[in-house]
Amino acid sequence: MIPDIEETATEEDAAWRSPHPRVVVAAAVFSLAVAVPAAIALARFLVGRGVALDRGVAAAAAAALLVVGAAAVYETARRRATRYRLTGRRLELHSGIWTKEYRAVPRERVRSVDVTADPVRRVLGLAVVKVATGEKDASGGPAELTLDALAVAEAEALRGILLGGRAERPDDGPLAELRWSWIRYAPLTVWTFVGGGLALGGLYKLLDTLGFEPAKWETAARVWEWITATPWITVPLLLAANALLGFAGAIVLYAESWGRYRLERRPGVLRLRRGLLTTRSLTLEERRLRGVAVTEPLLLRLGGGARVTAVTTGLRKAEENATEEVAALTPPLPAREARRIASAVLREELDPAGLRGHPRAARGRRVRRALVAAAALAAALDVLDAWTAWVPAWAWALPVLAVPAGWALAAEGYRSLGHGLTRRYLVTRSGAARRRTVALDRSGIIGLTISESLFQRRAGLVTVSATTAAGEGRYDVLDVGRDEGLRLARHAVPGLLEPFVEESG
């Protein structure tokens, strides 16, 4: 903490402040997303009912203006009802037009500050500030305070003060900066193959809600005829088009999310800036960092890439449909680069070659599981066939294919298994489809769980889990040999397990 900034905070910022007046403009622009489609739909409806074109258009324009005006009025009221204040001790926020709400966050509890500006707000010089603490709110998620929206300079100043001025001191060079050659890893996700179809579906739905019915168009009928007439040409063609669309989408999305990416360490905090159109900047207190995870989903791994995420307390969980995790520290990038960045963040070498493998029995478990799954699939098909008598012959290829595929995944899953202990971290790696290496700060382990299922007992294996307040709350070392696992748990947190372990033989 720097005294003079503390002082400034108490003296100057003790007055109540409101969001920037231009939020009203931003709200009006956002409302166009509703107003324009609604106006088009209305115009089409009126003209379809025999209303003259000019009058229909005029009515639609009036309706659009009404929507935009309502949005502006609402936003003005919201702005009036919102006030925030930063005192020496806490950040306070009054909000709510109908239901008045008051929230206060003690300043020493602030763990991360997230400053985001989408293209509209950026043009208007605004930014949304999200302040997260380690506390949990009523619904169990970390409590968060959102200021929507401040002038960029005000937002940056607030961030600087909240994190004790540390974020504003000069740094000693970035930990990582975007290299555009990394964009080759962008298409290596499942979305590349399903994204095109999803986009088309979305477009269809949009047209449908606007009153156009593409399914009834003559061209659509003809296209459909052509597709069904020569499936051997059109199906591969469509798949190729879909992949191409997905490919382009992935590239654009990568550029938008990770353009101008820069990760840097300032004393006590990690700071991440990214985004071409929507700029995001996340500041994380290093004290709250409990480790990092290097994730390699199957496709990305085949391409030699990986991603790094933070294991930290006080960051909200990404929503189910979010395209990327909030704790992401890097875009998809070369595996070696991911390792370097992870090591730099950990301040310790993260060396996958130093991990110890697990007993062969762990491989057996995985292979057996894959074979049982294939057998279950075959049995389900058999039952279905007996009941409905309609299972096409080719469907039987599925369980047959599931055997080698499952076997390969099982073997890969076994190869992934590994664990290690360094001076500061417990390192664990697992996963076939989505391999993940987690380095967890040993001082952040707040409990140990050792479990042994019936099958594990017969194979002489256990699963050792370290519980922590950060990230997912629990990280597993799967299927490790019993002795090795207990030894690992014993050394990971010195003294904790000691009174409960016995040696024999």
Added chain:
Amino acid sequence: MTASLRLRPPRHRADPRAVAWWTVQALLAAVPVAGAAISAYWRFTDRPAWLGALLVVFVLLCAGFVLVVPRVYYRTGRWEVTEDAVYTRTGLLTRTWRIAPMSRVQTVDTVRGPVQRLFGLADVTVTTASAAGPLKIEGLDEELAAELAERLTAITQSTPGDAT
């Protein structure tokens, strides 16, 4: 370091009265199920002998569940509290040992359900900051539970930091 390691069982068991309490719980689950099966057999079928035999087997299984499960539960569930840690073991098929260091314990609760109170029993829940869930010590003598909770609270309050 070639010696073979194992976790010794925690020192204490639940109160013996807990077997009775768990038996009541098992009855509450098993009696309606068995009753429904019997009445369905009586009212909705022609009461064929093979189905009757199957029903007898099912009812016997339910009875076995009521008799066996509480005892198994009593034998497998163990707990121990030292100056430095809370240590529990649960489960028969999948055995789970959990250790929480005292310095990371955030809250300690005792829970007593209405029926549970008739037996003079209570559960103690020990919560840490992890999302992995609390440690539970089930079926303790009321007074022992209250005393334990008090002791745990005293120890955790004397520990500095926010236990994350």
